[in-house]
Amino acid sequence: MTEANSKPRRGRPPKVDRDFDDTRAALIRCGMEILTEQGFMSTGIDAVLKRVGVPKGSFYHYFDSKEAFGQAVLESYAGYFAHKLDRYLLQDDVPPLQRLRDFVEDAKAGMVRHQFCRGCLVGNLGQEVAILPEGFRLQLEAILCSWQDRLAECLREARTAGELSANADCDGLAAFFWIGWEGAVLRARLTRDNVPLEVFFKGFLAGLPR
Numbered sequence: 001m002t003e004a005n006s007k008p009r010r011g012r013p014p015k016v017d018r019d020f021d022d023t024r025a026a027l028i029r030c031g032m033e034i035l036t037e038q039g040f041m042s043t044g045i046d047a048v049l050k051r052v053g054v055p056k057g058s059f060y061h062y063f064d065s066k067e068a069f070g071q072a073v074l075e076s077y078a079g080y081f082a083h084k085l086d087r088y089l090l091q092d093d094v095p096p097l098q099r100l101r102d103f104v105e106d107a108k109a110g111m112v113r114h115q116f117c118r119g120c121l122v123g124n125l126g127q128e129v130a131i132l133p134e135g136f137r138l139q140l141e142a143i144l145c146s147w148q149d150r151l152a153e154c155l156r157e158a159r160t161a162g163e164l165s166a167n168a169d170c171d172g173l174a175a176f177f178w179i180g181w182e183g184a185v186l187r188a189r190l191t192r193d194n195v196p197l198e199v200f201f202k203g204f205l206a207g208l209p210r
Contacts, residue, residue, distance in 0.1 A: 024062045026052045031073035032080075036118040040070050040136075041128055067133050070125075074136070077121045078143045085147060089154040096158035097205075100151070104201050108194045111185075116192040123182040148174040165209035177204055 030048050045059055045066055054062075063069040088103040089096075111118075122143055129137050152174035158164045180200050187196035 020062070023052070023054060027054065027062060027069070028073050028076045031069060032077050032121065033118075035070070035073055036077075036121045036124060039124045039128055041131060045069070067135070071135060071139060074121065074125065074139055074143070078146070081122075081143075082146060082150070085150045089150055095163065096154050096161060097163050097208075099154055101201075104197065107185075108197055111188055111194060111197070116189050119189050120182060120185050123185055126182070127186075144178055147178055151177055163210075168209045173208065180204065 027048060030052050031043075034043050034048060034051075046056060048069075049056055049059060059069075063072065084106075085103065088106070089099050091099050091102075094102070122140055125132065125136060126140055129140065148171070152170045155164065155168065155170035155173055159166065159168050159170060164170075180203075181197075184196045184200035188194055
């Protein structure tokens, strides 16, 4: 009897129970990876489920729709990126403009690390906004405005420190930076090098009122 019970079972391996929150988080992380590479409309849910190892029929157990999944991924990306910006732009022991330089250098290193296959999720979805549900447009604009606010505050610190002219329009400069930066990231994916990022940032610094 003992010998019979010790024989290995044939067929599929036993199913491993997953915690709901852990599985949902894994799907969102995978969505961030795929959507930063190929966008929302061209991403099939099957590819995400297969990569995470979740049965095809289980998707709606975690999300009401593909749209809800995309918005959850975007929300997670926004939180991740906001934390990253704060890590650089809120460094009290670093001169304000150097904080921005450090952020740019980190972004360049990230582009190289992912072989220029991944871009900015906000930028990617922004290019699809004409065919995305309306909720995405409002969510994307809110995220970009939050990034502008963070950079504007850093630039105001630079103005106070004498790195910028007392008349510098920090809100306008921050808006200009993100408009140009998103285009530079797109161009870097096309050229598969960091030259567009370097060209844009050099021009941005040169145009700052001193």
